[in-house]
Amino acid sequence: MGNTTKIADLTGPGRTDAFGVGGTDLGVVATAPDGRLVAVFGDSFEEATVGGPGWRSPVVLFADPDTVAEGLRWTGSGGDENAYARQLIEYPKSALLRRPRCSTMLPTDLITLGDTMFLHVMACRGLGNVLWTEILASTDNGVTWSSTGARWPGDVCGGLFQMLTWAAADDGYVYAYTTGFRRDAGLLLHRVPAESLADPEAWQPWGFADERWAWGNPPTLTLPGAFGELCLRRVPGPDGQRNWLLVFFDAGNYRIDALLLDAPNADLHRAPRTTVLEGTSWSGEDHATGRVAQLYGGYVVPGSTLSDLHLVVSQWNTATNWPYHAMQFRTDLAGL
Template sequence: MRPARKVCDLTGPGLTDRFGVGGTDLGATVRAPDGRLVSVFGDTFEDAGVGGAGWRSPIVLFADPGSLATGLRWTGSAGPDEYAYQVVDYTHHGYRRVRSGPLGWRQVSTVLPTDLLTVGGDLWLHVMACRGLGNVRATELHRSRDSGVTWDPAGVRWPGNHLGGLFQMLTWEADADGEWVYALSTGFQRAHGLLLQRVPADRLTGPDAWQGWGWDGTDWGWDRSPTLVLPGAFGEMSLRRVPDASGHEWWLLVVFDAGNYRIDAYLLDHPTANLHEAPRATLVHGCGWGEEDHDAGRVAQLYGGYIVPGSTLSGLHLVVSQWNTGTNWPYRSMQFRADVGALARSLTWP
């Protein structure tokens, strides 16, 4: 199977300057209730690179869904003007340019988004409050009732050590009936495996409503302490329902496997499928600077890997990040395209 190929850069000079976005990363994306694509980004600066003026996180950009094939075309941002404001309210090392209500945390260095979710007419955002990268003090949900323009705390928060610290980095998706939301999570240290939970779609803010998928020594079941469904050293991930060429929807997990320095895709018939046996394809390989070939899926200091709505198995579009920590540029998000349709031949649609 061929690796992913780069479609275009999504952020950086000449692309997102009008939003006050020179350097940024991440880019989890969903389709909003109003039909637009909504992408959420992490630490953002006005100049290309890391540092300098305009440090804020998270920010939101909107894209035209019709631009998927040739590269997302940004049409606006969450702000009263074109400038992409920070959508969660906290003081960011003295920098403050926000449009939301009180967060309740202070003395954190940054608040990073992990994933978005659309349920009915609402958008949900899961974030991590960090005091330094990898040190998560708490996670929290925020909600937007206007398709991502404004956001408010949803009133639920988990400590950073919840589930042994493996409820920090998260991805989630609702089932086709809109009844359950399934969530995979791990720590933010890129040193841990994955846990699986589910929660009724109408009870996201009820901590007691979240059910773990666990092994009791005999079999797997719900409403147990969650057990690792896949050991490893994982980072950013994206769980979505994605159709194949015939229109059948599969569950697809795209995950940054930091331990093996690559972005992989796992094809599942259900979120509870055995990830040890699921068909897997490597989409993007990590490499050193000077060894890159974006047309062959080789990217230096890569991470992320978020599925873009409108994707199919044969036309899978991803948002991939890159940060040269030695020079602080490139520090950007890019769009890649892959074909994982062959994975579906390994499974039978029920």
């Protein structure tokens, strides 16, 4: 963890207020088909706080991929590419049409497959209460979005198919780790053919039954714990090989950890593991050495390598509602 340092604040005054974003969090990032970086943020407000005018979620900001080293530089916003970052999709905020009221829709992960970007979101009634999850899609490099129709009830898999991360493999499948939004449970693993990503019936759980692990068995915890935000990516190592890396907020131990996997369905108990950032008190913060108060998130920035890994990390002072922002940290995991 001693190799982890802060690069920059990514959101807040002087960074994103030109887009009507004062306070925001999350910030999962993927590369659009046109080469831009697309970052999707959660609950966003016009002022540098939680609450007030301009509450919407999710929102998109675009970044120049050449600015990763010094901190992502924002070049535009989603919705209609005007300066004001608009909410990507309308969703029911009332009980009309026999649909439950949704107070916010939070992004969990983003993936690009061919010319289409897919975004997994949680429809919530307040924090921690997930009504359903669904997949949105964009065919114009993240500018506008629509629902694919793929939707799962919030209680599917015992509520452990809410917080999701995914990555595509060379075998034609997309692999996805999931957990609950309440940060009090372990991990499940599913896979789905890439061309069937938006077909809930095509998703297969990884589970243990009849004394063996296999696809199609009832979903089984791959790692117990109390986890939050997840990020599964394939990251080049020193030899150029793309490694499977799972970064996650370990809420139970108040830190952000990383696991290096030899396959997407590796034994997580035996996978090399390290702590990237440690949670601390506000008086104990030291961003230069990787100690961050009220931290969460931990999303890999495209272009990262194991020896030059960049992460988007959120921070929310729940007592004062500021800071409520996203930051960029860099670390070296080449020795993992």
